[in-house]
Amino acid sequence: MNKVFPLAVLAFAILAFATLMLVIFPAAQIRTVEPAEGLEPYTAVEERGRQQYVDLGCYYCHSQQPRSPEQAPDLQRGWGRPTTPADYVYDDPHVLGTMRTGPDLMNVGARMPSQGWHLTHLYQPRAIEESSIMPAYPFLFEVKQNPDEDDVVVPVPAEYAPADGAKVVARQSALDLTAYLLSLDRTYPAKDKELRDLGFDGGDAR
Template sequence: MYIANGCVYCHSQQPRAKAFAPDFSRGWGRATVAGDYAYDQPHLLGTMRTGPDLMNIGVRQPSEQWQLGHLYQPRAYMPGSIMPSYPFLFETRERAEKGDVVVSLPPGQAPAGQVVVARPQAMDLVKYLQSLDRSYPAIAVPAVKP
């Protein structure tokens, strides 16, 4: 879902070192090292950063409801955001059914008389975002001498 919805085009997953960018002071986490990506398939470093770095979004913003609401209507959570909304990841209904994940939106954001329900694809994307946590210490690996 992260790749299919184009998240990788605007969000990197590589906080920079303190000397190169204010990522650490923004709360985006420590600078990443090669070992952080050892088990990623495919690697989702990103090529540019239009939106915030997401390497540690699971720590910075762990709330499932916040993530769902932000995907449904980003500007309700981050005024001035240029992130597109992803309404196709949700359904609007007159009432929720058993097992539905109803999105709690800020006042005035839900369609009148409707509830917003997360589709499985929205839940998959949120679970992935919640899993992004590189807050553990980086392991220093000595360089191999030729």
């Protein structure tokens, strides 16, 4: 290897081939799917909440991709059926996640449909599950002595409530984030069931 140019060209060609295989072909196959029937675009509020979810880094601890029953007991845990690309058409950026420091959230809106539950949990997760290691997000809330009429007051258990009897009120950011979490519901039937990793399903996996 005594020449710079051939080395660089071959190195480039190999990466170009990899780009074809792992970027272009999958894009051609996935980006053409239609949204699943039952999947709604996010509303403006939900989209703002989704932005909160992304910039607070929720997806570093929570996945959004239940596995198939053949591989793992995700369905039994109530996390939902295995997902396909048609379930993610409106997701930009994707938040599939790679960790389950916390549980999968693909269907948390269906599993936990209460706004109050989510607000309390965001304000202080340990008020709901003592052993939780999820961070508390008090900065999404404010403490008010006399909440206004249209304020959403968070039902915080006495142990974690402000000492002087003041109320915890959700800021708009907390309401947005909660709206997004409540929108996570992929309980409608799966579309394009073949278009996912079937490597664990045995038999005719392709």
